[in-house]
Amino acid sequence: MASEPQKTKAVATPGDVVSVIEEYFPGKNTYTIDGKIIAKLVGIVVANYDKRIITIEEAYKPKIPQEGEIVYAIVTKIRDISITLDVFYIETRNQLLHPPLTGSLHKMNISGEYFKSTYDAYGYGDVLRAKVLIPKIPLILATRGREYGVILARCPSCMGYLKKHGFNLYCPKCKKTIRRKISSHYLI
Amino acid sequence: MRSNNVVLINEEGLRVDGRRPNEMRPFKIIAGYLSNADGSAYIELGRNKIVAAVYGPREVHPKYLALPHRATVRCRYSMAPFSVEERKSPGRSRREIELSKVIREALEPAIFVEEYPRTVIDIFIQVLEADGGTRTASITAASVALADAGIPMRDLVAAIAVGKASDTLLLDLNGIEDQYGDGDMPIAIMPRYNLVTLFQADGIFAPEEIEEALKMAREAIYKLYEGQKEALKRKYLKIREEVLSSE
Numbered sequence: 176m177a178s179e180p181q182k183t184k185a186v187a188t189p190g191d192v193v194s195v196i197e198e199y200f201p202g203k204n205t206y207t208i209d210g211k212i213i214a215k216l217v218g219i220v221v222a223n224y225d226k227r228i229i230t231i232e233e234a235y236k237p238k239i240p241q242e243g244e245i246v247y248a249i250v251t252k253i254r255d256i257s258i259t260l261d262v263f264y265i266e267t268r269n270q271l272l273h274p275p276l277t278g279s280l281h282k283m284n285i286s287g288e289y290f291k292s293t294y295d296a297y298g299y300g301d302v303l304r305a306k307v308l309i310p311k312i313p314l315i316l317a318t319r320g321r322e323y324g325v326i327l328a329r330c331p332s333c334m335g336y337l338k339k340h341g342f343n344l345y346c347p348k349c350k351k352t353i354r355r356k357i358s359s360h361y362l363i
Numbered sequence: 364m365r366s367n368n369v370v371l372i373n374e375e376g377l378r379v380d381g382r383r384p385n386e387m388r389p390f391k392i393i394a395g396y397l398s399n400a401d402g403s404a405y406i407e408l409g410r411n412k413i414v415a416a417v418y419g420p421r422e423v424h425p426k427y428l429a430l431p432h433r434a435t436v437r438c439r440y441s442m443a444p445f446s447v448e449e450r451k452s453p454g455r456s457r458r459e460i461e462l463s464k465v466i467r468e469a470l471e472p473a474i475f476v477e478e479y480p481r482t483v484i485d486i487f488i489q490v491l492e493a494d495g496g497t498r499t500a501s502i503t504a505a506s507v508a509l510a511d512a513g514i515p516m517r518d519l520v521a522a523i524a525v526g527k528a529s530d531t532l533l534l535d536l537n538g539i540e541d542q543y544g545d546g547d548m549p550i551a552i553m554p555r556y557n558l559v560t561l562f563q564a565d566g567i568f569a570p571e572e573i574e575e576a577l578k579m580a581r582e583a584i585y586k587l588y589e590g591q592k593e594a595l596k597r598k599y600l601k602i603r604e605e606v607l608s609s610e
Contacts, residue, residue, distance in 0.1 A: 186599050188592045189473075189510050190518030190555040204515065206475075213555070215475065215515035217595050234599045235513035237420050238401065239479065276422050312422055312429075312481040 181222050187214035187231055194222075194229045202230030238272055240265050240307045240314065247326070248278050248316065250301045253293055257281045260303065262314055277313040280305065284317035286324070286356045296356045302327040304358045324358035338363050369543040371528040379539050380409075387523065387535040387583045392504070392594040394511045400487075402512025404594070406504040409537055410494035415504035417512040420482035434479040438467035440501055442490040462498050463488075469502050469522065469551040469561035475515040484514060495541035496524045499549050502561065507591050511598065520560055521587035522551035525576040527566060534579045548573075550580040554588040557581075 187193055193205060194212040199222065201212045214220070218231040240246050244267045248260035261275040280303075282293050290296040297303065304326045309315035318324045328337045330346035330353070337344035337353060339361045344353045372378055382388070388409030397403035400416035407413075423429040440463040444453050466488065474484065486508070488501045499522035506520040526536040527546040541547055546566020552559055559577075568576065 186596045188519065188595045189516035190553070191592075192555075206517075208556075213517075215517075216513055217510050217599055233513055234602065235402070235511065237479070237513050239420055239482070274422065274424075312479075 181224060183220045183222060185220045186217070187220050188217050189215055193220050193231070199227050199229040202228040204231035204233055205229060236268070238265075238270065239276070239312075240267075240310055242307055242310050244268070244307050244310075246278070246305055246307060246314070246316070248303050248305055249275075250297050250299055250303065253297065253299065255282075255293060258285075258293055258297055259313070260305075260316065262316075266304070278305070278316045279313040280316045280318065284308065284315075284319060287319050290356065295354055297325065298328060298331055298353075298355070300329055301325045301355070304360055318356055318358075321359050324356040324361075326358050326360050327362050328353075328355060336363055369539065371533075371540055371543060372531055378533060378537075380537055384531050384533050385579055385582075387586065388537065390587065390590060392507060392587075392590045394507050394594040394598040400508070400512075402508045402510070402514070404504045404507035404511060406500050406507075408496060408500040408503075408535070410492055411490070411497055411500045412492040413497065413500050413504050414489045414491060415501065415508040416487045416489075417484065417505070417508040417514070418487070419484040419512070420479040420514065421485075423481065423483040428483070429481040432480055433476040434474075434482045434484050436467055436471050436474065436476065436484050436486065438463045438470070438486040438488070438505070440466055440488040440490070440498070442493060442497070446490045446493045462501075465498060465561065465563070466501055466505060470505055470509065470520055472558070472560050473506065473516050473518055473520050473553055474509065475517065478515055484509070484512075493538070495536045495538040496549070498522070499524050499551065502551050503587050503591065507594055510591075510595055518553040518555040519588060519591045520551050520553055521584045521591060522549060522561060523580050523583040523587065524549040525580050527568065527572070532572060532576055532579060534583055548576050548580075550577065550584070552581065552584045554585055 191214045192211045196210050201207050204216045214231045216233045218233040221230045246262045247264040248262040252259035258280040260278040262278040263275040285296045305316040305318050333348045335348045391407040393405040396405035402417040404415050490497050502522040525548045526533045526544045528544040548564045551561035
């Protein structure tokens with residue numbers, strides 16, 4: 176049975192030699208030079224004795240979401256092929272991003288079901304819950320899956336908040352039904 | 364011994380502040396000095412008091428400054444109006460603009476800029492009290508602030524100045540020695556690799572003096588390097604204790 180990676184008590188700072196390549200493979204937050212494995216960040220040295228990988232568990236993460244993290248974003252621009260968003264919150268870290276980061280959502284990554292155009296899936300000002308696919312700016316996002324999509328939207332006519340009504344959104348004031356890619360986390 | 368009619372080294376071989384020529388001033392480094400910045404550090408080197416703050420990596424504004432293959436590093440060094448004896452105008456001087464560039468170029472080789480394309484790393488340095496060698500102290504503090512912000516780095520950068528007065532090399536010049544001495548040579552090094560990232564010289568130095576100056580600087584830089592690492596570890600262990608006690 177494989178054992179868990181062992182956290183050592185050693186705190187590494189950038190430039191500290193944590194091991195050598197004869198002993199371990201360089202893992203996350205390390206790099207090699209002249210056969211030495213060196214820490215890139217401040218953090219705890221974690222050694223996996225089974226896989227022979229040494230990594231640094233970072234003490235402080237930069238405010239850029241990693242691959243697979245869940246973020247909240249507001250739609251700022253809609254085009255035929257893609258949607259541009261302002262990513263303002265990382266749910267997995269409970270961290271606000273100020274100033275927001277730019278995200279991009281390709282038509283292909285909106286949903287598993289068919290949407291005629293990007294305009295049918297999302298509207299301007301919609302707040303989305305999305306997953307990060309590529310953590311480079313602009314962040315490449317995806318809303319495939321029932322837990323991803325709109326979590327809050329306003330009516331394009333009266334600007335009132337839309338309510339979830341089955342698989343669609345409904346404006347109680349205008350009595351209009353609006354189609355969106357809705358998340359299971361929709362707020363109202 | 365005299366230099367420009369100011370006695371910089373007395374008959375006993377001591378400097379104006381009582382130090383030996385190869386003695387550096389006492390220093391103190393604190394990591395995580397500011398709560399609002401992503402990373403920060405405070406340094407006291409003799410009478411110098413400097414705060415460095417790092418923001419980022421974050422999105423670049425204006426967007427045309429974004430580089431597609433790497434992060435942009437921006438640095439702003441500024442001196443407070445009350446940092447020197449005679450009030451300094453709060454506007455940016457030519458010297459401050461030049462020092463911002465010099466500090467940025469000294470720190471950039473240590474950062475893995477290629478890991479964050481189309482982003483910017485902003486470094487802000489505020490000199491609260493100046494007494495010679497602010498650029499080197501700023502580099503030392505900014506390097507700690509970068510590590511505190513969680514930015515991947517090859518190594519920390521530490522810096523010190525070596526000067527000359529009456530044909531004697533002096534380590535870590537203070538304000539008077541900087542003003543009345545015969546030369547000033549700020550040096551920044553990445554100690555792990557022994558790589559020089561900043562080397563400036565003002566004044567006339569013989570080749571053997573440069574060799575000697577580098578040797579003196581290296582010894583002092585290793586002490587600063589230990590101080591930088593200690594400051595980062597102290598902050599990390601403090602946070603860890605707080606987290607463990609709250610659990």
